[in-house]
Amino acid sequence: MFPLRILLLFLTIATATSLQGIVHVVKKGDNLTTISKAYNVSISDLKKANNIKDADNISIGQKLEIPGSAPSFTEYKIRNGESLSSIAARHGVTAKELGAFNGIRDFDKIRAGQVIRIPSKSGAIAKKYSRLPWSVRNELGKIAIKKGQWKNIVIHHSGTVADRAKNIDRFHREERNMENGIAYHFVIENGTRGTKNGDIYISERWKKQLHGGHMKLWAHNQIAIGICLIGNFEKSRPKAKQLEQLEALIAYLQEKAGVPDKGVTTHTLMHPKHTLCPGKFFPTSQLKRMLN
Numbered sequence: 001m002f003p004l005r006i007l008l009l010f011l012t013i014a015t016a017t018s019l020q021g022i023v024h025v026v027k028k029g030d031n032l033t034t035i036s037k038a039y040n041v042s043i044s045d046l047k048k049a050n051n052i053k054d055a056d057n058i059s060i061g062q063k064l065e066i067p068g069s070a071p072s073f074t075e076y077k078i079r080n081g082e083s084l085s086s087i088a089a090r091h092g093v094t095a096k097e098l099g100a101f102n103g104i105r106d107f108d109k110i111r112a113g114q115v116i117r118i119p120s121k122s123g124a125i126a127k128k129y130s131r132l133p134w135s136v137r138n139e140l141g142k143i144a145i146k147k148g149q150w151k152n153i154v155i156h157h158s159g160t161v162a163d164r165a166k167n168i169d170r171f172h173r174e175e176r177n178m179e180n181g182i183a184y185h186f187v188i189e190n191g192t193r194g195t196k197n198g199d200i201y202i203s204e205r206w207k208k209q210l211h212g213g214h215m216k217l218w219a220h221n222q223i224a225i226g227i228c229l230i231g232n233f234e235k236s237r238p239k240a241k242q243l244e245q246l247e248a249l250i251a252y253l254q255e256k257a258g259v260p261d262k263g264v265t266t267h268t269l270m271h272p273k274h275t276l277c278p279g280k281f282f283p284t285s286q287l288k289r290m291l292n
């Protein structure tokens with residue numbers, strides 16, 4: 001019996017790595033309904049992909065393959081003088097992702113004429129937003145996004161060093177008389193005022209798919225998703241965890257709301273004369289590189 005279990009274990013690992021898709025580890029409170037909603041797949045596909053006969057019979061720690069999340073790919077023949085990183089850069093993935101996708105450990109050991117597989121960009125995007133915590137993906141998955149509504153994602157900073165979304169919400173309601181509360185759709189906390197660094201706050205405006213209040217022009221507020229990072233980036237850089245979560249959130253929103261790369265921007269890029277937001281230490285060029 002023991003050897004059989006080891007064999008099964010190896011089989012499970014082999015499946016999980018060869019598919020390169022999203023694998024969800026079942027946590028307390030998960031069931032097939034919540035998981036299927038979070039990843040936008042049907043329960044029957046989920047059952048089929050994981051050989052589940054009884055939907056009530058899933059256990060904490062169990063690894064579930066999310067069907068349809070395995071990235072599709074195109075084949076590519078390496079030409080003379082090319083490196084894994086130059087090929088990766090041209091296809092919107094990183095050399096690390098490309099290496100992992102093809103099982104190449106030593107990046108120098110590729111040769112002209114060799115055929116490798118390039119994962120499609122949507123596969124790369126799905127991988128990026130898999131870095132959002134399960135609870136956030138679950139909450140996001142419950143919101144029906146208005147298709148065709150959102151053309152931009154605009155990044156802001158709060159301009160305050162220590163702050164939290166709830167304070168901004170109160171301020172916008174009480175001091176600025178905004179009946180829909182906080183002007184942004186999302187806030188990424190920085191660990192001050194009792195928050196956890198990198199936590200994503202989803203505002204009522206996103207839950208109800210309402211216009212933002214973060215831009216000067218009404219025309220912009222109607223089509224721009226507003227994301228605010230807590231911090232004053234005229235004084236210091238955003239925290240690494242904030243940037244990681246920002247990248248994952250953008251990937252999710254681009255995929256689900258259909259915002260194109262060129263629609264991802266910052267407040268000052270939209271209104272250079274009006275504002276410095278999100279500050280000179282916000283890594284805009286790093287963000288643009290990430291999108292390409």
Ligand SMILES: [Zn+2]
Nearest residue numbers: 156157267277
């Ligand atoms: Zn701003």
